[in-house]
Amino acid sequence: MHEFPHRPRHKAVRPGRRQRHSLYAVAAVLMVSGLVWLVAHYALPLPDDAARHPAEPWAMRIHGAATLLGMAVLGALWSHHVLPAWRAGEKRATGLPLLGIWLALAVSGYGLYYLAEESWRDAADTLHVSAGLAMPLALASHVWMQGRRQKKGERPSSGPHPLSPQSKETG
Numbered sequence: 249m250h251e252f253p254h255r256p257r258h259k260a261v262r263p264g265r266r267q268r269h270s271l272y273a274v275a276a277v278l279m280v281s282g283l284v285w286l287v288a289h290y291a292l293p294l295p296d297d298a299a300r301h302p303a304e305p306w307a308m309r310i311h312g313a314a315t316l317l318g319m320a321v322l323g324a325l326w327s328h329h330v331l332p333a334w335r336a337g338e339k340r341a342t343g344l345p346l347l348g349i350w351l352a353l354a355v356s357g358y359g360l361y362y363l364a365e366e367s368w369r370d371a372a373d374t375l376h377v378s379a380g381l382a383m384p385l386a387l388a389s390h391v392w393m394q395g396r397r398q399k400k401g402e403r404p405s406s407g408p409h410p411l412s413p414q415s416k417e418t419g
């Protein structure tokens with residue numbers, strides 16, 4: 249099989265508007281539902297005879313639905329954004345921590361579901377809540393901090409990447 253020389257292989261693609269908005273929306277729902285659970289669990293007084301606050305199961309129902317969407321959004325970004333941007337070497341300093349946090353949330357969230365032993369569950373809980381609180385900061389720094397090439401006044405997604413064969417062509 250031959251390669252198509254005109255096809256850029258290393259282009260750092262800015263996620264499209266719909267992908268960006270889906271990501272910000274799902275991140276906000278995850279964050280808010282997680283925070284509501286924390287407040288209901290640790291801070292709100294229990295109604296009479298209740299073993300837990302009624303807001304807790306609701307927060308987790310919404311949270312659980314959002315985790316499925318969150319992983320779908322990450323999957324959509326994977327081949328069109330994360331891999332090409334990584335190969336191009338742009339914004340790795342903020343992209344890698346964001347990716348790591350997202351994966352840590354998925355792994356520790358899985359642990360919260362299935363780990364039975366208390367010390368392991370506690371470890372998953374601590375990791376999950378820490379990564380959850382760090383996620384909006386990591387996302388904000390990734391979105392707002394400029395990458396190496398952007399600092400020099402060049403926008404990565406505008407035009408072909410220098411590693412791409414297309415950059416040698418005109419038009």
Ligand code: HEM
Pocket residue numbers: 260261262263268271322325329330333334337338339340342343344346347350390391395403404405406
């Ligand atoms: C190592 C992994 C990653 C690298 C190297 C990377 C790199 C980049 C680069 C270079 C841009 C600027 C693109 C441009 O303006 O043309 C960007 C933007 C963006 N990235 Fe990543 N990224 C990574 C992981 C992620 C992950 C895991 C997410 C989401 C969970 C993400 C979400 C975004 C979003 C939403 C933007 C658009 C920001 C905006 O301009 O409004 N990235 N990334």
Ligand code: HEM
Pocket residue numbers: 278279280281282283285286308311312315318319350353354356357358360361373376377379380381383
């Ligand atoms: C990709 C992102 C995320 C995934 C995949 C995820 C996944 C999960 C899962 C599977 C659970 C267990 C649900 C249950 O026991 O019913 C959970 C619980 C929880 N999540 Fe997340 N989550 C994410 C983001 C967040 C964020 C951003 C926060 C913000 C603080 C957060 C806070 C919490 C809290 C407080 C719990 C309850 C902990 C416990 O039961 O002890 N999560 N999450």
